[in-house]
């Protein structure tokens with residue numbers, strides 16, 4: 248029942264990107280009988296194309312077109328996201344946590360912090376909770392609804408045991424969008440440990456094999472892979488009229504649209520808005536106040552590996568099986584606002600070796616340690632970072648990508664709050680492993696961002712943000728943003744559950760607007 | 767040092783490079799490609815030996831290092847820069863005496879002196895990439911690779927850890 252729409256059909260909603268935000272929005276609209284064309288820059292892989300091989304799948308999935316980083320970011324590879332149908336949900340590790348109520352009121356809770364553009368979210372917690380429940384149900388989040396928790400693997404049992412030695416309470420396995428039982432036509436997790444390589448069991452939620460085929464089965468949806476949107480056009484009345492994309496043949500094509508929703512993952516979303524310069528918006532769509540691209544957030548992030556006295560075999564089973572929430576609360580006595588969580592994060596020998604180079608150098612010191620791979624544990628810390636106007640995505644002044652578009656420049660610097668939190672989190676994680684007599688712990692060099700947020704923040708008023716509380720771009724009545732770009736603050740949780748919840752909420756809003764003929 | 771002619775005399779399609787402590791095999795197609803990239807056998811052997819110093823796994827089949835160098839050489843075919851970096855790096859090591867002829871500790875000392883050069887730094891990265899993507903290395907270090915072929919670890923030790931202390935007031939592990 249896959250449908251195809253005419254390029255001149257101006258009744259379709261064009262969704263840009265097929266990941267967490269775009270895939271979800273597309274399906275929610277199509278289920279309601281709204282015609283959608285989804286333009287996705289990457290190719291469409293089948294589950295049969297997946298391999299249990301991290302390096303191989305990295306090359307298949309990853310967005311490798313150039314970007315540039317500065318500040319505390321890698322210059323060449325500031326952020327890590329995917330360019331494939333399903334977006335980064337093909338690769339993500341499925342931790343699905345809700346924002347906490349106090350985090351939604353960040354400005355009220357944390358108070359004034361110098362340099363931070365803190366604000367409260369422009370919607371209520373109760374309303375968001377309603378959509379969280381729907382998103383968890385859609386994604387099959389273990390530990391919610393009818394989905395039992397997943398069993399703990401060695402790697403998480405170890406972390407939890409270490410934390411308990413320190414006096415923290417027993418913790419369950421994480422809320423993961425991974426089937427513990429057969430559900431939604433997908434198999435339960437078999438603990439392969441290749442969640443980042445496209446889950447061969449399809450136990451892990453990815454829009455590639457959930458939202459996209461479901462949308463196709465409605466007869467109201469067309470996916471166009473290998474279609475890179477380079478420009479969004481605006482009419483004299485301020486409404487967007489069409490998008491221009493480069494198709495798989497390298498031809499530039501114009502698709503007319505009734506409304507456009509951008510879900511390219513915050514950096515790409517901001518880049519596309521900035522690159523879409525029109526008569527009414529000469530500095531880019533929605534950028535009349537110069538806010539597009541600002542307040543970029545990526546979470547306070549760090550990685551640690553620990554050499555343990557007994558075997559762990561961290562590669563066995565779910566990569567991110569558990570997350571400790573013991574330090575996720577807001578307690579300014581620790582010397583910083585907001586909190587963080589500590590997640591287990593298994594890694595391959597290659598990743599371990601790369602990151603230990605800085606500690607052990609090359610030669611037998613390094614190889615002696617790598618030969619104890621089975622005794623290693625790995626963790627990630629992830630905490631709330633604060634929005635800063637100077638952390639931002641801009642267009643590169645002279646470098647262009649292969650589509651002829653200026654590439655994104657991403658500037659990000661940690662602030663005092665972030666540095667204090669980072670240190671606290673790294674020390675706590677080290678203590679957890681040391682409580683179990685770790686022989687050595689290693690802090691890894693900074694890594695590329697996996698969470699990208701805030702570049703088109705929502706606000707109640709145009710002066711304070713790029714989008715209204717439904718993700719509609721101020722000043723452009725039929726242009727929407729449907730990904731983590733709209734987050735006004737970062738919260739401690741990993742972003743995807745919130746992106747999906749907001750996309751579901753946006754779909755309800757769009758439907759109302761369309762039936763009320765506002766759109 | 768082994769000359770190209772001796773190298774090519776290997777049996778069948780296999781070409782064998784023999785070195786005091788290294789026996790490495792390049793298959794025919796590989797060596798043709800590599801030759802196209804204009805690496806001399808001396809350069810290939812030198813690179814192989816460097817890799818063994820960077821990542822010295824005593825129990826690892828030395829073919830792993832040779833295969834890694836073959837792959838690295840192949841990757842440099844279409845990149846003049848990479849090729850140049852490798853060739854010039856070897857030449858620099860050989861500047862006063864032939865590096866490969868030196869004893870192991872002298873070789874390591876020379877590499878130490880070169881460890882900040884772009885040649886060494888880039889070789890180190892590609893060495894890690896090649897050696898730690900090889901399932902012979904995985905086997906040695908205890909990484910089990912592809913899991914779908916045996917259906918995952920659900921019934922194969924994903925939760926077999928047996929050395930953790932039982933938590934205070936806690937009789938069984940978490941759910």
Ligand SMILES: Cc1cc2nc3c(=O)[nH]c(=O)nc-3n(C[C@H](O)[C@H](O)[C@H](O)COP(=O)(O)OP(=O)(O)OC[C@H]3O[C@@H](n4cnc5c(N)ncnc54)[C@H](O)[C@@H]3O)c2cc1C
Nearest residue numbers: 264266267268288330334335340341342476511730741743
């Ligand atoms: C290693 C890793 C682990 C992660 N683990 C977790 C986790 O455990 N929990 C969690 O909550 N989050 C996790 N994330 C983050 C998660 O993947 C993202 O939050 C989520 O996928 C973002 O959804 P999105 O729709 O904004 O973007 P994506 O899912 O990245 O999708 C964006 C899509 O848009 C396409 N696109 C971009 N620009 C254009 C254009 N101009 N034209 C056409 N198409 C375009 C891209 O090709 C891409 O397919 C992880 C990320 C990484 C890298």
Ligand code: SF4
Nearest residue numbers: 436439440441442446
């Ligand atoms: S561990 Fe589970 S979620 Fe991860 S790849 Fe395997 S089956 Fe999929």
